[in-house]
Amino acid sequence: MKRTIFFKLIFSATILQFSNSTWAQINPYQYSISKTAKGSNGAVSSAHPIASMVGLEILKKGGNAFDAAIATQLALAVVYPGAGNIGGGGFLVAYTEKKKSISIDYREKAPAASDRNMYLDKNGNPLMELSQNGHLASGVPGTIAGLFSSHQYAKLPFTTLIQPAIDLADKGFVITAAEARSLNGTKSAFIKYNSVLPVFVKETAWKEGDTLVQKELAATLSRIRDQGAKGFYEGETARLIVEEMKRGKGNISLDDLKNYSAVQRPAISFDYKGYQVIGMPMPSSGGLLMQQMMKMIEDKNIAAMGFHSPSAVQLMIEVERRAYADRAEFMGDQDFVKVPVKTLSSKSYLKKRMEDFIPGKATPSDIIKPGNVNPESEETTHLSVADEFGNVVSVTTTLNGGYGSKTVVAGAGFLLNNEMDDFSVKPGVPNMFGAVGKEANAIAPGKRMLSSMTPTVVVKNKKPYLVVGTPGGTTIPTSVFQTLVNIIEFNQSPLDAVNNPKFHHQWLPDQVAVEQDFSPSLQQSLSNMGYSFQKRGQIGRTEVIKIEWQGKKIKQMDAVADKRGDDHAAAY
Ligand code: DON
Numbered sequence: 420m421k422r423t424i425f426f427k428l429i430f431s432a433t434i435l436q437f438s439n440s441t442w443a444q445i446n447p448y449q450y451s452i453s454k455t456a457k458g459s460n461g462a463v464s465s466a467h468p469i470a471s472m473v474g475l476e477i478l479k480k481g482g483n484a485f486d487a488a489i490a491t492q493l494a495l496a497v498v499y500p501g502a503g504n505i506g507g508g509g510f511l512v513a514y515t516e517k518k519k520s521i522s523i524d525y526r527e528k529a530p531a532a533s534d535r536n537m538y539l540d541k542n543g544n545p546l547m548e549l550s551q552n553g554h555l556a557s558g559v560p561g562t563i564a565g566l567f568s569s570h571q572y573a574k575l576p577f578t579t580l581i582q583p584a585i586d587l588a589d590k591g592f593v594i595t596a597a598e599a600r601s602l603n604g605t606k607s608a609f610i611k612y613n614s615v616l617p618v619f620v621k622e623t624a625w626k627e628g629d630t631l632v633q634k635e636l637a638a639t640l641s642r643i644r645d646q647g648a649k650g651f652y653e654g655e656t657a658r659l660i661v662e663e664m665k666r667g668k669g670n671i672s673l674d675d676l677k678n679y680s681a682v683q684r685p686a687i688s689f690d691y692k693g694y695q696v697i698g699m700p701m702p703s704s705g706g707l708l709m710q711q712m713m714k715m716i717e718d719k720n721i722a723a724m725g726f727h728s729p730s731a732v733q734l735m736i737e738v739e740r741r742a743y744a745d746r747a748e749f750m751g752d753q754d755f756v757k758v759p760v761k762t763l764s765s766k767s768y769l770k771k772r773m774e775d776f777i778p779g780k781a782t783p784s785d786i787i788k789p790g791n792v793n794p795e796s797e798e799t800t801h802l803s804v805a806d807e808f809g810n811v812v813s814v815t816t817t818l819n820g821g822y823g824s825k826t827v828v829a830g831a832g833f834l835l836n837n838e839m840d841d842f843s844v845k846p847g848v849p850n851m852f853g854a855v856g857k858e859a860n861a862i863a864p865g866k867r868m869l870s871s872m873t874p875t876v877v878v879k880n881k882k883p884y885l886v887v888g889t890p891g892g893t894t895i896p897t898s899v900f901q902t903l904v905n906i907i908e909f910n911q912s913p914l915d916a917v918n919n920p921k922f923h924h925q926w927l928p929d930q931v932a933v934e935q936d937f938s939p940s941l942q943q944s945l946s947n948m949g950y951s952f953q954k955r956g957q958i959g960r961t962e963v964i965k966i967e968w969q970g971k972k973i974k975q976m977d978a979v980a981d982k983r984g985d986d987h988a989a990a991y
Contacts, residue, residue, distance in 0.1 A: 445472045445583070447498075447592035448630070454980050455914055458990030462978035463487055464962035465802035466502065466890075468987035469592055470494040471980070473583045474804060475989040477575065484810040485513070485573040486580055489566050491802050492816055493584035493640070496562075497633060498592055500619065500834060501601055501821045502800040502890065505639070505651065507836040508561035509816030510699045511569050512686055512706075512874040514883050516809035520697045520876075521572070522686035522706075525565025526867040527558030527838040528679060532670040535862045538844040545848045547840070553612045554669025556824040556837035558868065559679050562816060563643060563651040568681040572810075578644050585640045588832070591632035595985050599625040601821065608825040614666045617827035635832030652676045659831040667826060669835075689764070691717060694907060695878040700760075701753040704746045705815075705873030707760060708896040711742040713903070714769045726909040727919070729944035730778060735904065736924045736931055736950065737782060739897050741772050743854075743926035744784070751859030752867040758859065781949030784929035798822065799872065799890030803962045805976050811883040811964070813874035815890065820851060841868035852892035855927055871895045877903065882968050885913075889959035889981070894923045894932070898959035906965070913963040913979040921958035934958050957983045 450468045461478030465471045474491035482490070488511065495503025508527040514520055536543075538550040549555050570577055594602070602625045609620045618633055642650035650656060657676045664671050687698040687706030691713045698706025715738040724731040745763055753760075762768050775782055799817035817836070818824075824837040843856030850856075852871075860869040873896045877885035885906065889898045898921055905916035923932040932955045933942065942952055960981040967974045980986035 445469065445476060447587055447590070449593070452985055452987050454982060454986070454988060456978045456988040456990035458976055459973050460807045460991050461487070462805045462964045462976040462988070462990035463491055463802065464964060464978045464980045464986070464988040465491050465495060466800040466960060466984060466986050467495060467499045468985065469498045469587065470503070470802070471987040471989040474802070475991060476583070477580065478806055479991060480575070482575045482580070483573060483808055484804040484806040484812040485569050486575045487804045487806065488802060488812040488814050489569060489573060489577070490580040490583060491804065492562070492566060492814060493581050494587060495800055495802070495816070496833070497584050497587040497636060499800060502798040502816070502818055504816060504818045504823070504834065504836065505562050506557070506560045506828065506833045507816060507818040507823060508558070508838060509565055509814055510703055510870070510872050510874050511565065511812060511814045512697055512699055512876055513572070513810065513812045514697055514876045514878055515572065518881055520686040520688055522684050522699050523565055523568050523681055524684050524702065524867070525561035525568065525681040526702050526870060527561050527836055528675070529839065529842070529862055529864055529866050529868070530559055530670045530675045531672065531864045533839070533862050533864050537862060538839075543845070545845050547844070547851070550840040550844050551820060551837050551851055552608070553824055554664055554667030554826055554835070556839050557669060557671060557826070557835040558838040559671055559675045560836060561679060561681060563648055564679055564681040567648045568683065577647070581640055581644045585637050585644065588633040588637035588640060591630040593628050593630050594625060596627040597985050599627050599629065605822050605825065608822070609827075612667070612825040613827055613829070615829035618832070619827070633832050635830060639831045639833060652679060656831055660828050663826065663828045666829075689714070691907070693879070694884065696903070697876040697878065699872065699874055701750065701758055702867040703870040703872050704750045705871055705896050705899070707750065707763060708742045708746060708871070709873060709875065709900060710764045711745065711769060712738045712896070712900045714764070714766070715741065715773050716904070721904065722908040726905065726911070727938060727941055729941060729948070732922060732941060733778065733945060733948060735901065736922065737776050738773070739900070739924040740782065740784060740926050742896070743893070743924070747855045747926060748857060749859055751856070751869050755863055755866045756859045779948055783949075784926050799892070799895075801874065801888035801890055801960070801962050803886035803888060803964045803978070805883065805886055805964045805966055807973060809883060809973070811876050811886045811966070813876050813886045813888050815872040815874045815888045815895070817872065817890065838868055841870060849927070853928060854893045854925065873899045875899050875903070883966055885966075886964040887961065889961040891959040893925045894921070894958045897921070897923045897925075898961055902961050902963065913965045913977055917961045917963055917979055918982045923955070923958055932958065960984045960986055962986060962988070
């Protein structure tokens, strides 16, 4: 049985038309949210209805999945400022109609003036306020470089792809209740971390149906349209970023910006029972963690245990624990440190890793320091796109925390990331997601901070089958893991696979985070095995597209958007 959640947001705002008739079909002043969509020509699932609609329009106009992914990301930078961004970074994983796996790394980098102890006081105590908020928390943004790098696979001019975002910023769009809540909740931080008040601050409280106009952002996007990546990394925008840095004691320089480049890397690819799983390599831990977790359950016949049976969930918790312990010890930017990827993903290593697994009994983590998980600031965003040609694109992009550093570049209208907190500021000191790390993820100038983002594509018989990803900090790999296991092993529809309650273990702290609707009796069974629990608001906002083929033709794309937010699926 398929469930369709559909609710309408009726806004009282005057309906204006976009200047450019190309986008007239999208009404940013009145729109509805749909959690499922089916079609055979193209599909987009993202965190915001307007962004998904922009992506779909691009597909309808002859763009491919790369075009749509670029336009959707740019639209998200306007309509979903908490995570959509041009001042952050991200990762793209794709599988093309030519059967090529691609990964593009546009992760932020530590500025040249960074050093490993920059967030420690003179006694060596961590100063998390500095790594998490304000100017010094920002790495050199990678998003615009990433979009131009992915454009080599696209078909339409970049100017076409960015225009909807410019129009949305210039003319405004109406915000949802969730966006109003989130902007109101961040008001004091916006005031604290900005020398010039950004448009996100308004005297009275934001409410559903209010129009958000971002003129400065529109001007920045127009510079990028007219000058390409240089419109961001050089000239006026770069000058505004560096001036902002000077006002707030940040350390991103003109050279940092000019020297930034996105990197195309060989994607991680592994076989799971005949499915080819394609993921992001370092500096994201996502692809390798997926490989470790999937491979550790592969020989266990988890399907026979049953969905959310105590034995299946216990097995998954234990593989999550083991993979995350490796993350903390070994993973970081491979351009700077040697990550033993070959060993960590080898059959013999993973077999050995499971030797101390005892069914029915928790294996305690070697507790060093309990993590300080902050479930409030979960703002990254994922989009999944598929086109009629057989290209699929999976992108996860982020400012890190909600609204990143909370600092807006004055005059340029966009938020900067607080991605520096993803480094290990000191061995064993948990970051905002409770993740600990060591040398492999220590800060160094020009280094990329370790990520958990897990944009993923699953290929069956050399044809794209699933496009998956989610935000959620360290819960990202476990959410993607559970979504894949739910579909592949427990035969669930993408909608059920996404919406079913999630759980998460990350080695430290040694507890299982569960969503509010996680079954109490299952929790009791697991408690009896020795697990302790922490209730979480929500885990992930997963966007999935499943593609069914009939010979060489696409029969149906089933796009699903997570119930946990304003996420919206579009297809035709
Ligand atoms: O790259 C990472 O792993 C984190 N910066 C992602 C942050 C995130 O997912 C926050 N939100 N949900």
